[in-house]
Amino acid sequence: xxxxxxxxxxxxxxxxxxxxxxxxxxxxxxxxxxxxxxxxxxxxxxxxxxxxxxxxxxxxxxxxxxxxxxxxxxxxxxxxxxxxxxxxxxxxxxxxxxxxxxxxxxxxxxxxxxxxxxxxxxxxxxxxxxxxxxxxxxxxxxxxxxxxxxxxxxxxxxxxxxxxxxxxxxxxxxxxxxxxxxxxxxxxxxxxxxxxxxxxxxxxxx
Numbered sequence: 454x455x456x457x458x459x460x461x462x463x464x465x466x467x468x469x470x471x472x473x474x475x476x477x478x479x480x481x482x483x484x485x486x487x488x489x490x491x492x493x494x495x496x497x498x499x500x501x502x503x504x505x506x507x508x509x510x511x512x513x514x515x516x517x518x519x520x521x522x523x524x525x526x527x528x529x530x531x532x533x534x535x536x537x538x539x540x541x542x543x544x545x546x547x548x549x550x551x552x553x554x555x556x557x558x559x560x561x562x563x564x565x566x567x568x569x570x571x572x573x574x575x576x577x578x579x580x581x582x583x584x585x586x587x588x589x590x591x592x593x594x595x596x597x598x599x600x601x602x603x604x605x606x607x608x609x610x611x612x613x614x615x616x617x618x619x620x621x622x623x624x625x626x627x628x629x630x631x632x633x634x635x636x637x638x639x640x641x642x643x644x645x646x647x648x649x650x651x652x653x654x655x656x657x658x659x
Contacts, residue, residue, distance in 0.1 A: 536602035546623035553631060563628045577614050581629040584609055595630055606630060 549562030564574055584606045589598050591629075607626050611617045617626050 458592075480507070499538065542621055545619055545621040547621050553628040556634070563625070563632065567625060573616075577610070577617070578629055580613060581606070581610050581626065582633045583584070585630055585633040589630070589634065592635065592641060594638070595634055598634075603630070 526636070549561045549566050551558070553560060553563050556562045556565075567574065569577075588602050588606055597601065607623050607630075610626050610629075617623060620626070
């Protein structure tokens, strides 16, 4: 009796079958029952298979036995279209359209879209703000920060508040970081302008 073939051997046999008996007969496509059966199976899959997987087609047994059992045909899927399981990130909360802090210009307000209780929102915001102030450059936007430092902020925030991991690509954390950096830049520019004005006044009095 022929030994059971492994999944790899079955797949190899399927590819050999398709190449030899289905794809090879290009000049006599209309006269090839195997080719018609193969393409009919694809048509049936397109119209009736909810799983997205191609139906099985008969594959001759690769066993060497001459007994009647060796003439039995195994059924091996030709291919699989797509994947049955989505990536883990696809199950997370997607980012809203537009940019944070621009509710009147096609964007949104972070506090509104998160729909957290005020206590939780302020606790997480305060924690991330402190991380940003201690680890990132307040004169630069998020896109120009050192990646490793930004990753460290994201990781520390997710460890402290696992709820942040429920958002695709950590967009909620990114928005907190963006808002803090923007606020820091505005504050620094304001401080610089005030310094320049004070310096001019001092010179004018001299």
